Each structure stands twice: as C-alpha cells, then as structure tokens.
Amino acid sequence: MNLRARFLWMHVLVSLLIIGCGLVGSRVLNRVDQNLRVMYAEYTLAVTDLSYINGELVRYRTSVIRAVQTDTQGEFRRIVDSLAQKRSRIDTALERFIRVSNRASSEQNIDNRELEEVKAVQAKLEEYMASSERTIQIMEKVWQSGSEGRAVEWRDEAERNMAIESGMKFVSVTNELERLIEVVAEIAGRVRRDADNSLRVTITLFIGVSFVLAVGIWCLPRH
Template sequence: MHALEVTLRIGWTSCLFSIVIIGCGWIGSQTLSHVDQDLRTIYAEYTMAAADLGHVNGELIRYRTTVLRAIEAETKADFVRIAASLPNVHSRIDKAIQRFVDATNDASPGKNMDARELEELKNVQQRLTAYIDSSHYTIELLKNRWEAKSANEASRLRKAAEEHAAKDAGRKLIGVTLELDRLLEVVAEIAGEVRKEADVSLRIATMEFMVTSVLLAALVLILPVRRSG
C-alpha cells in the first residue's frame, strides 16, 4: 500500500512538472513571437514608411525643378511640353504619400495610424496643397507670357513668374520639407517606442524563465526529502 502511494505521488509530481514546463514553454514562445513581430515591424514597415517619405521629398524636388525649367523654356512648344509633365510628378507625390499611409497602417498593431502621425500627415498635406497651388499660379503666369501681345508684356510676366517661384512657392516648398522632417521624427519616435515595448517583453519573459527555473529546482530538491521522510 505504501509503495502504491509513493508511486502515485511520483506520478502526480511528474505530471505537475510536465504541466509547469509546458506552460512556461508556451508563455515563452508567445512572448518571443511577440518580440519578433515587434522587431520585424521596426525594421520592415517603419523602415519602408521612412523610405516613402524620402520618395516624397525626391518627387517634390523633381516638381520644383520642372517648374524652373518651364520658366527657362525658350519656346512655347518647350514650355507646353515641360508643363504637361507636372501632373504626372504630382501624381507620384500623392502615390508616395499613400504608400506611407499604407506602410504605417500595416506597422501599427491596430492597423490604424498613430494620432501623432495623423496630425503631422495632415500638416504635410496642407503645406503640400499650398505649394502646389502656388506653383500652379507660376505656370499660369507663364501661360500668359506665351500669349502676350508684346515683348515687354512677355518679359514682365516672365519676371513675375520668376519672382513668384522664388519667393512665394519657394517659401511654401520649405514649409513642406520642414513638415516632412517633423513627420519623419514622429515615425522614428513611434518606432523607438515599439522597440522599447519589445525589450520590456523580452525582459519579462527572461524573468519568468528564471523564476520558473528556481521553483523547479526547489521542487526537485524538496520532494525527494519529503518522500524519504
């Protein structure tokens, strides 16, 4: 009878150890999987989002250069050809912004942009609209230049377009780039927070494993003493 009790006790102890070990292993795997996902988010989606903001800057420079080329056009045909390419560049800017929105949505746990990102993105879009409108006015001045009835009127309109592009549109372009820099800072800040959360989760998992290991070691030492007693 005593031997049966000892056997049952050993069996229950083995089951307890097995349950504890399986539970700890499951918790650890879930935590490490979460950490891995967070790190993938940082190095993939947020990196992609930052790259898309870089593309926006690149397309803005291309748009600005195209407007300046339109001012320098020596014939009406050249002006028309150069100005006709502006909508395509504008479309690429919009697509780059949309790619940024999609990337940040994929990076966010709730598949929605952070409120800080939304606010800065709204500022970027407002500044971008102001810059594009200003550039459109420059192009309208140039269209009038090529329709002018006299050389003096054409020269006056070209000079007005140059001044407008340099002062008004140039100032608004700087505003767009500054807002893009702020948005990039927000993206970097959020990525840092995700990384910090991942580090915290990893520390918690490590502590859980350490505590569990100590408890298991204690049980291994204590139970044989009780059985021998």
C-alpha cells in the first residue's frame, strides 16, 4: 500500500512538473510574441516617419515656390532662412527611420530591398535639395542685379529651374519614398505573419507534448 502510494505521488509530482513546464513555456512564448509585437510597432512608426518626410518635402517645396514668387527681398530672406529648419526636420526623420530599421533588422533576417530603397531615397533627396538650392542661388541674383530687366531674366530662370529640373527631382524623390513605404509595409506584414505562425505552432506542440506525457504517466501500471 505504501509502495502504491509512493508511485501515485510520484505520478502526481511528475504530472504537475510537466504541466508547470507547459505553463512556463507558454508564458515565455507569450513574452517572445510581445517582443515581436514591439518590433512590428517599430515598423509602423517607421512608416509614420516616412509619411512625415513626405509631408515635410511638400512644405519645403512650397516654401521654395513662395521664395521665387515673392516681390520683396525681406520676405525672400525670411522664407530662405526657414528652409534650413525644414531641411533639418527632414534629415532628422530620415535618420530616425534608419536607426529604427537597423535595430529591427539586427533581430530579423531581412532582405536587402529596404537598404537599397533607403540609399535610393537619400540619393534622390540630395539631388532635389541641390536643385532647390540652385533655384535659391539664382533668385539671389535678382536682388543683386543692377537693372530691372536683368532682374526679370534671373527670376524667369529661377522659375524655369524650379518648375522643370527641381520639379522632376521632387517627383523622383517622392516616388522613391512611396516605394520605400511599400517595402517597409510588406516587411512588417511578413514579420507579423511569421510571428503568429511560429507562436501558434510552438504553443500547440508544447501543450500537446505535455498532455501526452501526462496521460502516459497516469497510464503506467501502479503495481
């Protein structure tokens, strides 16, 4: 009787240990899932940063257009002085996106499309900014010219540069931003799907094994 009791308590103890391991494993896996959700949220914030950059680019171009169209040097100077702050906000948002992307990429095996698109955005952004600065430099000559006729010629040249060269480069950089947003959104969705699938399979397997072991132990002969 005592031997049977010891066997019974042994079965109970082992069963409780297995169930406990299953519960602990589930909590660990849930913790992993939370970490993956954080990474997914970082990608969501990254897309927000890219959308913010797009908006700041529109505001930057609008300011350049206003600078070309203004009739007073004082207003022109005020608008030009504000461009540095707008450029700084664009650069800061892009740097923040790159930091978030690098942090997430270090934890996931992600393809190189995102890195390639980031480099493309940076290159197109530099081209657009250089073209816009060229427009401002031409407009500077409007106020430095000695005659009204020459000032009109410089303004016409600035308007052409802004509309054609700078305009094309603006469209180019915004298109690259759109492509980068699409790539980031695709990666974020894949991370979410992979996390859900892995978590579901692991939890099911863990609970199934624990249940089979517990049933097997209870079915062992007790004599």
